Amino acid sequence: MSEPQSPDNESNLGSRDSFEIPLRQTHYDEDLLSAWGRMKWEAVERRRQLDPARFGQPDWSGGTIGNSWHIAISDGMRLACIVVEGRSAGDTYGVPEVTELPLQVVLDRLRNYHKAEGYSSIPAFVHDGRTGHVVNLVNFRDGRFVYNDGWLGDSLLCLHQNIAGVDARDEGEPYWSITEEELGRVLCGVLPSPSKWAETAGDPGGVRTADLLRSPLWQAFDLRHAGGTGGMTDTGSRRIELTIADLEEAVDIVLQVDERDRVKKGTLRLRDSWVLPPGLDLNFEAVYLVREFIVAISPQHDREAVLRVRPPISEIESLNVLSYPEPLRAATTSFMQALLRGPKATLPFAMSTLEVDRSADGRIEVSTTLQ
Known part of the structure; x- marks a missing residue:
């Protein structure tokens, strides 16, 4: 994986469905959020230095779905680890339960997930055959998966940035969208909420x-x-x-x-x-x-x-x-x-x-x- 995501992109979202730009924050709020983000990334960096097998290399090279799972759980979030059969999302060292599913099953359940939940951030591991990185799938609308990409500038899934022929469409910074077929070309694994993921298969999730x-x-x-x-x-x-x-x-x-x-x-x-x-x-x-x-x-x-x-x-x-x-x-x-x-x-x-x-x-x- 080539590059980390910018922290908490999803918190910049206004409406759950319309992706409106939120009102401008005060300088105090901006300073506070900037300091918070810096401390968060420094903490991640320390974890990488202490245990690169679990959290990834200190220079951010070679990040895997397992690294992201461990970072999430050390931040208090338990995520399901789902990988596409026949594709590698990298090492899953130390992840207690890894589920392999056929590509079409994963795509169907991702579509159902977003149709049911609306805006909901899911880390997705993509690889075009040359370069791999992480994007956050945030919605499915008009037959397209909307995502944000922490890569500076154009998304790595833009046509001139990948060799899989994926042609991401700009949805307004920091959001992009691709078709389901395009996502299927590059998707290797996802880290969804376990309770919501269970419900996409008709299994019991959260208590009502x-x-x-x-x-x-x-x-x-x-x-x-x-x-x-x-x-x-x-x-x-x-x-x-x-x-x-x-x-x-x-x-x-x-x-x-x-x-x-x-x-x-x-x-x-x-x-x-x-x-x-x-x-x-x-x-x-x-x-x-x-x-x-x-x-x-x-x-x-x-x-x-x-x-x-x-x-x-x-x-x-x-x-x-x-x-x-x-x-x-x-x-x-x-x-x-x-x-x-x-x-x-x-x-x-x-x-x-x-x-x-x-x-x-x-x-x-x-x-x-x-x-």
Whole structure:
């Protein structure tokens, strides 16, 4: 791969569909964003120097789909690693799950992905037979894939820049577009959101609010609506606030839901003194609530794994934890310690990330974020 992308090009987008140019920022905002971008790239450079096999060469030469996957996950993003059968997107060293699919299947699912999601950035690895690099696919419209290209000047997929005959069309800086057939000539692999990618094949992805209404969590605790915004915010989500009757001071739940009714993030907030009441070791009603919450809010794909890291509620379950293999036992015990005023616990799964932490006001926060 020849050249890095410029950081966070997608954040410069105005409307999700129209690609309008956003209002000019103040000099203060520009300075802040410039400093932030510089620090981000310096951090990436340090990672490349420390572990080039995982993150790529320090001089940016030879970047692979595996390098980009590791950079993303070290930034807190879990991405699916999809490669086209018979084509190389470079080394996938250290990537735990790599899926090879026929070219037409990948193209069909990319098209469905963007038709369903609208604007959504997907790193795509392309190679014309001579030069390879990364572009960000951001939409599909009028029969063309729209992308941004971090290469300075004309995109490397312009006709005079590649030997595959791809003729990228300028869509206004920094966006270009190519036909599906042209993308098929050069596409080697993509790194999409795992939950959204699953939905392109008709498989379950993120949990919907309708799923929660039918869950044991909702039935057992009689959740009540406590507020939230009716419309979408600038971040493409709406906020739903829930509580439990007679426990309003001890428990609240906040859901961030996207335009397709997927729960992007669910957070259970618990008053510390309710979980760990004075004179008692632990309130097991609180533990039961945590157990039901993390299962209900987790994508179906991750549910079996989440069930295994739930804090035990019986002596038999506690003994079972002791028999777990070390990585699983460590994950479960870190979860338990975080509930008991221990350090923050972060447990990554295939489609979601589970965290237990303390908020600024001292509440225990258990959250699941969809990837």
